Amino acid sequence: MVKLIREDEHCLTLQVEHFNLLQTFECGQCFRWEQKEDNHFVGIVKGKVISICQEEQYIRIRNMSRDELSETFMDYFDLHRDYSKIIDSISKENTMKMASEYGSGIRLLKQDEWETLISFILSSNNNIPRIKKIIKSLCERWGDKITYEGQTYYSFPTAKQLQHITSEDLKEIKCGYRASYILDAIQKVNDKSVDLYYLKEMDTGLARKELMKIKGVGPKVADCILLFSMGKYESYPMDVWIKKVMEKYFFEREATPKEIQKFASTTWGDMAGFAQQYLFYYARDHM
DNA sequence: AACCAGGTTATAA
């Protein structure tokens, strides 16, 4: 599935099927990848700046060795997985055929649990530009400075790095009422009353309950964390877009969250999370 | 001015 085409100085070229950078970054799972003028995307994975560009099936990654490719990059972009199999298995009717074709280059990222937790707490009742702005401020204020090709970037601050910040600090970066949620997350992760990095080993339902002990983490945010950072692919985050698109194409009427969850679970089972991504991406452009 | 945006919380039926 993944072929290493070329290896230059700190630079790799891959050939991959079902991998589109724009789709992967625009399908609602992440907030930090930046598109540069020359069609490059720059992001930070495990504290390291990575620059990627794409032409059709060819992916060029700058600032990356072969070891780093197999240790972090492949995993982060879920490149070991055969997405044509997944698309086949969930595209049993017209809507999913349409949606999975439209977003056929989406990959489900495996992001850092902490970053995902905080990012999606901030996402609640908020809009994307503001979410991105707040996360950026958070990183610039408390993250580590990283210099890459003359530009300055910042890592996402760890729970440890944030352990002494106050509500006032968070208000300054315009978190609003979510400030108290963030403080609760910092406290619970640091004192291990929620063992964040162990949750992926647990049963999905239990892990979900654990996440929801944190203030500001309800069903939707919990499902996002499970799906985007813990590989819990049966999760089906239900936001306003998913509700709209499901009601239009699968119910042809109003439906309750419970009905929708049940439908997703019985129809797609442990592939529901992939279906959610295709539907979300499709809905954002067609509703 | 009123309403909305990747929901959650607190309260009440």
Add this chain to the structure above:
DNA sequence: TTATAACCTGGT
């Protein structure tokens, strides 16, 4: 268990 109002903030 399910329904409703209030919520920081910035944009329309």
